[in-house]
Amino acid sequence: MTGCDVCWICLGEADECKPLLLVCKCPRPVHAACAARWQLQSAGKSEETQCRFCAAALPDWRQFLTPEALRSVDALATMSITLKAKTAVLSVSSEAGAYEEFLHRICCIFDLPSDAQFNFGFDCDDPLNCGKITLSGARFYHAAVHCAKISAARRLTESRNIGES
Ligand SMILES: [Zn+2]
Ligand SMILES: [Zn+2]
Numbered sequence: 001m002t003g004c005d006v007c008w009i010c011l012g013e014a015d016e017c018k019p020l021l022l023v024c025k026c027p028r029p030v031h032a033a034c035a036a037r038w039q040l041q042s043a044g045k046s047e048e049t050q051c052r053f054c055a056a057a058l059p060d061w062r063q064f065l066t067p068e069a070l071r072s073v074d075a076l077a078t079m080s081i082t083l084k085a086k087t088a089v090l091s092v093s094s095e096a097g098a099y100e101e102f103l104h105r106i107c108c109i110f111d112l113p114s115d116a117q118f119n120f121g122f123d124c125d126d127p128l129n130c131g132k133i134t135l136s137g138a139r140f141y142h143a144a145v146h147c148a149k150i151s152a153a154r155r156l157t158e159s160r161n162i163g164e165s
Pocket of ligand 2: 024025055
């Protein structure tokens, strides 16, 4: 056992569905989904898009954290925001200016001053295995939108399947 043919993140070996890849110039292989989850946890920091060791650009993690069957499903992402015992459901997007718009709508709905400071904790479904992940901090907004999109696509697909059967 040399240690070279295991994923440096999960220490698992390659298998047919999960080959080991080199995602940057570093000589250490990784599963695509493991690297993508690592990047997700680094969302909003330079490590999200760039290897901290070799500085190579990393592939967009979203493509590896989107289940094959949901790739072409266009569902509206939503987030439930709970504040002061009140919950509101907002549609969310990752477009330019969407985060500022999101803050603005929260201030309006919850009657907050426009310079209110937020301490977000995004409770998301893991895009691949549906386990729960919590992303703490405003820097995770765009990553949380991606998770919300996948969850919405999954719900839409499941409701269609029920409708057809
Ligand atoms: Zn791995
Ligand atoms: Zn590297």
